[in-house]
Amino acid sequence: MVSLGAIARKFFGSANDRRVRGYRSSVEAISALEEKMKALTDEQLAAKSVEFRQELANGKTVEDILVPAFAVVREAARRVLGMRPFDVQLTGGMILNQGAIAEMKTGEGKTLVATLPVYLNALTGRGVHVVTVNDYLASRDAGIMSRLYGFLGLTTGVIVHGLDDDQRRAAYACDITYATNNELGFDYLRDNMKYDRGQMVQRGHYFAIVDEVDSILVDEARTPLIISGPLDDRSELYNTIDSFIPALTPEDYEIDEKQRSANFSEVGTEKLENLLRQAGLLKGESLYDVENVAIVHHINNALKAHKLFQRDKDYIVRNDEIVIIDEFTGRMMPGRRYSEGQHQALEAKEKVQIQPENQTLASITFQNYFRMYEKLAGMTGTAATEAEEFSNIYGLDVVEVPTNLPIQRIDESDEVYRTAEEKFKAIIEEIKAAHEKGQPVLVGTTSIEKSELLAAMLKQAGFEKFNVLNARYHEQEAYIVSQAGVPGAVTIATNMAGRGTDIQLGGNIDMRLERELDGMEPGPERDAKEAAIRAEVKQLKEKALAAGGLYVLATERHESRRIDNQLRGRSGRQGDPGRSKFYLSLQDDLMRIFGSDRMDSMLQKLGLKDGEAIVHPWINKALERAQKKVEARNFDIRKNLLKYDDVTNDQRKVIFEQRIELMDATDLTETVTDMRHEVIEILVTKHIPERAYAEQWDAVGLKEAVLQQLNLDLPIQDWVLEEGIAEDDIRERITAAADAAAKDRAERFGAEIMTYVERSVLLQTLDHLWREHIVNLDHLRSVVGFRGYAQRDPLQEYKAEAFELFQALLANLREGVTAQLMRVELMRDEPEAPQPPPVMQVHHLDATTGEDEFGQNGGGFMAVAAPEDRDPNDPQTWGRVGRNEPCPCGSGKKYKHCHGAFEQA
Structure with missing residues (x-):
């Protein structure tokens, strides 16, 4: 029986058909200009870009000039590339320009389609990003299409792995920048770890077109991007724990392939406790005592490494290294590592050299990165099945573009x-x-x-x-x-x-x-x-x-x-x-x-x-249902990841915006003075409770706290012994003494150097606390799920406690900055760039399994540099420098007395 919906679609067309028909008049208008464009010389055609830019400067929008701009690109593509965009490609270009996803079948020329909206939006001068899934495609597409853009007077840059900051900055400064999703996300995170505005490489997030949009915004969106730094070497522990797993039998553990999880049975737990006790690794009586949390984590990783991860499917061993294989593309991911000890567990299993673990320094999900763009669009051959997700998470509609010629492929059962x-x-x-x-x-x-x-x-x-x-x-x-x-x-x-x-x-x-x-x-x-x-x-x-x-x-x-x-x-x-x-x-x-x-x-x-x-067609339908179940579960994982990351993202925005304000500020005196006064207020309130009698005041504790926090040895006990002194007087005396010490230091340093020192202390303290905060949020997320057993919403609990942790971060920031600035002494004459952070790596972490599928080695940025590779005039090339090493600038002084910034007295 034919449904009413099917009958209606037959007469009126589907919503998609109606939307596609809506572009027909614009396509006809572009085609009407074709002969006119053909009559122009190369110089006249290229000059159209200047004309369009002037129109935009005079108040027109990109939509106002779309028809003539697309006509110019069509003719330029014919002359430069030997390819004339079909009418359906013009339709695809208009869909992208409207900030939607164009679903176009393989071979329909999506790379050429992108040039139409890219050119149009690049005329604004605000930079357009074309996002691809790997370095090869970014370089290939940029190489081919830069001929077209160059002909029309636009510049093209490409971001691939291995570029330095100057090369990246130049590529982002171009009208059009081709890049991979990973490089864009990591550049954003790295920019927000810089100590000088001039060191940042990106210049904003105006318009992005994502190629293979389903692969990037759906498949890879299950895993956030992470930048991390190394922890202490624990390879002996990994090898010891790995040696226990072969001794286990199938009754000792339970494997769930659907959930990618592995757990020990009661029998297995008892067996492991005996093995751990013999190895001297078990603290207390039970494996699940609180002091054994880290050990439990490691043995679970070892079990997963042996029972869930398959060699030559999930990873391969090459040159004494575990190399991850991307489950979506089948490619090797050299240098990329699973996180939270899983990669080390695999290294122990395969008896290769074990690399140290890492601590998270900064992270962001693809969802929250790409939602920063004012306008986002995408193209792929397969997006309709994920239309709901694109709409819910990114606000993107999926529009199916008809093929240029009818499909003749036979799809058999x-x-x-x-x-x-x-x-x-x-x-x-x-x-x-x-x-x-x-x-x-x-x-x-x-x-x-x-x-x-x-x-x-x-x-x-x-x-x-x-x-x-x-x-x-x-x-x-x-x-x-x-x-x-x-x-x-x-x-x-x-x-x-x-x-x-x-x-x-x-x-x-x-x-x-x-x-x-x-x-x-x-x-x-x-x-x-x-x-x-x-x-x-x-x-x-x-x-x-x-x-x-x-x-x-x-x-x-x-x-x-x-x-x-x-x-x-x-x-x-x-x-x-x-x-x-x-x-x-x-x-x-x-x-x-x-x-x-x-x-x-x-x-x-x-x-x-x-x-x-x-x-049989029934078999096909049964399989389709099974696949839909898996896809629905993966969608839930991504939605859940996003709900939690939205909380972190709000805080991340505040911190990153604060960093930029600090880097841009020419005078930070008011900021640090307010922090100092708030610290004094809290100290006094803590030791002199409201409405308390003088004999109940903790004068000794206040004196010690002031010495510790403000580096001031004040006779607070003598003040308290004075008859009639009020807590306000004590607060004012401490404030006056602290302000006087800060003013004296500022006069000795000079305004310019003092601002530099204040900025350095603020940024370094903020970064240190933010990193600790990320770790705390990770730990909170791992335990907050258990609140559901008490009929409490884990997400609401997470929001409330994350807010409390953020408030604590701000309080610690005030205290840390004040304590350092009240002790800092200048050990050099000229302000220099602050010491770079330690060696870092970048990762792409799976939210549910902890697997780091897409994380990649940081390519040596901020790594320890060899002496011959250090440019004395460029601190960016120095990497980590030991505080007692000779300074790479060639001054002859120790690093800590030269470019190692300042010392605490």
């Missing part, structure tokens, strides 16, 4: 086998059949292990030529992917999300030309070679088309339907024919975790023979 062995046999036979008729095949796997198993099986079956694309070989991934459409090609790929390279039937001409003509001088020989390559690719494309186009053959369903759709979307680009099919077995992770035992027994009863598959 899944084939389900009883065992993995039967499934792989069927896959080999299917690959053979496709290969024999010259059809290119892209085989999708979910792990390195499975891709290499399939590769070994193909070799046994007599296949000589095929490519394996996974984390081990990702250096050549772009070229391998680009040639996966050659007739008869077999390409095995571990997860295809975010690879960013188009699979064109017959092969990618541009990639072949770049590789095969490399080093050849311009001339007849090069021209002939290029013509031969073009003719060959054209011939190969015809063969691939005749064979049915690209065949996407998937060996397993991913937890997320979206990732499956991304793989499927590699076939059937730009109206090409294509085919896709998923092969499953009841032993696959998704099927196994979601209860395939009953299905297995049912299939056996129905008489399913070895090697036979069950194919």
